[in-house]
Amino acid sequence: MSDSSQSAEHDIDIKKHVRIYIIVFVTLLALTLITVAVSYLHLSIVPAVTVALVIATVKASLVACYFMHLISEKKLIYISLSFTAVFFIALMFLPLWHMSDNLTH
Amino acid sequence: MRPRKERETPLEHVAAAEHHTHDHGHEEHLGFWRKYIFSVDHKVIGLQYGVTALLFLFFGFSLMMIMRWQLAHPGEPIAAVFFIAPMALIGVVVFFISGIKPSLSMLIGLLFLGMAGLVYYLTSGDERFPGGIMLPEFYNQLGAMHGTIMIFLGVVPLGVGAFGNFVVPLQIGAPDMAFPKLNMVSYWSYFVGGLTMLVSFFVPGGAANSGWTSYAPLSVIATTGQTMWIIGMVFLITSSLLGSVNFIVTIVQLRAKGLTFMRLPFFVWAQLVTSFLLLLAFPPLEAAAVLQLMDRVAGTSFFLPSGLVVSGQALQNAGGGSPILWQHLFWFLAHPEVYVLILPALGIVGEIIANNTRKPLWGYKSLVYSVIFLGFMSFIVWAHHMFLTGMGTTISTFFQTTTMIISIPSVIILTALIISLYGASIRFTVPMLFALAFLPMFGIGGLTGLPLGLAPPDIHLHDTYYVIGHFHYVVAPGTLFALFAGIYFWFPKIVGRTMNTRLGKIHFWGSFVAINFVFMPMFIQGLAGVSRRLYDGGQQYAHAQGVLYLNNVMSIAAWVLGAFQVVFIVNFFWSLKRGEKADTNPWHATTLDWQTPTPPPHGNFLHEPVVYRGPYEYSVPGKKSDYTPQNEPETSGQKA
């Protein structure tokens, strides 16, 4: 974003951005209310986790894509982050896998 | 953007260096503190890392000598003078070696004397050596701190902090690291971390004593030293994280014009992958350290299950934690960490082999891809350290398979390095000797990793000296030799003098023979079933009595090994002032680090270098000179 600085057309660009920020902001607040509302239903754990994580992921993606401009980032950053994502998944699930496949009696 | 300068041949650079009339000359007139202590110049920081790391290596080695004394003579009073006198002597010699005036040698001489004092402290006192006889608890401190110091304070700071800092910006034609101030913070964070580890010997109960692996619950119920260990680690991790961000950005962003990724010297590739390992593997250990700290000081139970009874007392904790969780988080770092130990070493060996065979590295592309693949895989093999924690068939199948897969790129790398010798014109310089020795030594270490990576043999070999033998072959005659090679190789670029060759050869042959006598017997003991971390060296093992005489062999070899290091230390300091003068490119090398004056000026290059070719254009057919620097324009040199 900051690469092409001065031009007038860029100003308009930024104004467009600002509109997006407001939309995202409102969406985030709405999603927060929804996820809190769902929590008051006291669902059992599996559906509760599913709903909460889906909503949280959507919210996080909105923040990352629009506030952090990830939606229009450079290739190098995508590469680094995809490695990170893979290792994150390994870190999340391999220990759990071990726990579900151990010799404890 | 910088103004484009005219192209110049490397020779003109050299000429310009003599006059030193450049506009940035004034920047060198910084005060003592800014120039040597809180420097932001990558070369100075690299040297700070180097000197600190070498001292820590030496200290880690001293701890090991005390341990080896105990293993060879369990239950006998220690002859402490035996360790202290040589260290003090080294201190005195180094102090005087460059005459009486404030200098690096004087400082280091004093530090050696300090170390001798520290060893005196450690080999006395009723908490450690009542009646001159070592307590088992103290042996455990020595073991844990030897491992920690060697890995986190010695080899990594030397391989990444020192060589990475000094060489990488030069090899990619950059004026400095991308974030010089951050670089300084990295070093000082490392320094504080190291100091914390040292100070921990003086707290009640002594230093950490739960192994470098700090397995819970032992580490959670251990004495205060463990808290110091955690705090020290947090500083070291911070240092590595900042450093790795810096390296990656530097390599990606500051490459000289024309220096595409596939023209990077192999060493730079190794550092790039290493940095990614540090960046993504260390944070989980940081998290684990925080959790362990909470367990120790806030009374939580992350790693403590319910119903613990320690020394007959039921532990008053909430329980419900998992000791295995610590191991997962620890090895998530520590396996990639072992590749952090080996990759810079491989990089150094690659540079030196290309230079001393006078031909390009064979299979450069396969080397690069293998290193990347190795780095990637190293994140998903970690639980091969945990086969005996109770693994079912599916999870052990996964980790055995990934472990076997990761050995393939290592084989490819080693093979490519060996095949590089084919058709060569090998110069047996001192750096080359160390680099060549690295290959079979790493081979032995790597090959003995295979039975460990297969779960059934690991039943017999786990926690025995076989494991100790395996990894010392990769880290000591492997990585350490590569680091020695690097020191001999880049010394002339740093100080403008070469190290003495005769002393270098004595150092090499002595170390090479001795070190094999230290580590080869470990395999024999391990196969016979002698466990590691035994303070009596296995005396109580009826089934292993036949191999216990080897304890003495190994200890004597370790002392001989130590004696040959004195040759190195003397050579090092002697050559600082009296070594043979070297010009800017004494090895006739092709990479950019050698195409700038010695020592490189502030900003590294007199003119922005431009790269025209791959890193190792040695013996190009039809060229007069047997090396073509990366920045030599295509037209010149072809005049023949």
Next chain:
Amino acid sequence: MQIPYTVTPRSDTGLFNGKLGIWLFLASEVMLFGALFSSYVLLRTGAPTWPRGWEELNIPLATLNTAILITSSVTMVMSWASLMMKDFNKFRRYMGSTILLAFGFLVVKAFEYGHKFELGHFPSTSNFFAVYFTMTGLHGLHVIGGIVVNSYLLGPGSKMWNTEPERFTNRVEIAGLYWHFVDLVWIFLFPSLYLL
């Protein structure tokens, strides 16, 4: 030679140094919090019983805090957008609000902690509280870090606007990326600790 690409992007990567640097740093932060989440999941699935968040924690307060943090993310990005539109005064207003909101977050958090302590709930009470205090505590430290950086940019650091406006804008962008990440972590912490 000067260090290149501190302000302008390098043509083949399209990035200036700081931008790549902060993303790498955030990648390491992902692994840091990833490890904590992994520990949390492991401990929780291994535990015979584990309280549901609403049984122990204050959802309305946390919802308020979520709103505060989201708002501060918007003001943060607006402060950067203001600089892009060359409106320094607007930048100061937005940046000031970001910092105030961050303080607001911490104040709410302090009330929450205080209340827990009054009830006798400490990190040592149970693994639920151990996880709760450790994760929110570490997140809180990140909030404090953000306050420090942002205050610097609002205060002494803002002088750079007069000398090197582009570089200053970059710095604000980088601080913003960090701050959004802190928000992002909270977006996951909030449901996993309070709502499940």
Next chain:
Amino acid sequence: MHDLLGLPLDASTHGGDIDNMIVIVHWMMFILFIGWGAFFAYLLVRFRASKNPNADHDGVRSHMSSYVEGAIALFEVFLLIGFAFPLWAKRVNQFPAEKEAIIVRVVGEQYAWNVHYPGTDGVFGRTDVKLVTSENPLGLDRSDPFAKDDITTINQLNLPVGKPVIVRLSSKDVIHSFNLPLLRVKQDAIPGEVIRVWFQPTTTTAHIRETLTRTYSIAGGKAPAA
């Protein structure tokens, strides 16, 4: 090779398989090392600067090495599928039936192994951390009828020959290595977990004693075999 490697006496039914695998892996390692080593040594001599003053820019042009690497990979697959997976499955999945086996509880602590036999009724008595004292390190509840005939020992694991044994392994304080090298058994004893290990001794105590120069105690994390 078995003797060359100096593996200790094997006194269990499954130990042979493990030793076998160790031997096979080491054969592969030796062959690779000798092969590479010889090639390496040849190169060092053949291409020293005094013999070969001008280097060849390209060096090796063939792709022989890829085949060697492929062969190593194949051999590793063979090791995994032919030995490692089935052997491990036998160790951790194919337990003998509990009815036919001797079941023992072993609980580690600093610095002793507590052994708990269920007695003639074959059922372990109740244990409770609260009952742990220095005389009762396992916290066995003697009022439990099942506990009446239970036997406990310290640092002594007495087992008959020729009958499968299942050890239920745990620890009171920290992680210990339950290591019976002559039975090729090693397993971490982890507090908070009870891990099952099985084996079947094949050699009598007397024979083992003979081969040992000393009987050994288990304080350092060892238990005497048989």
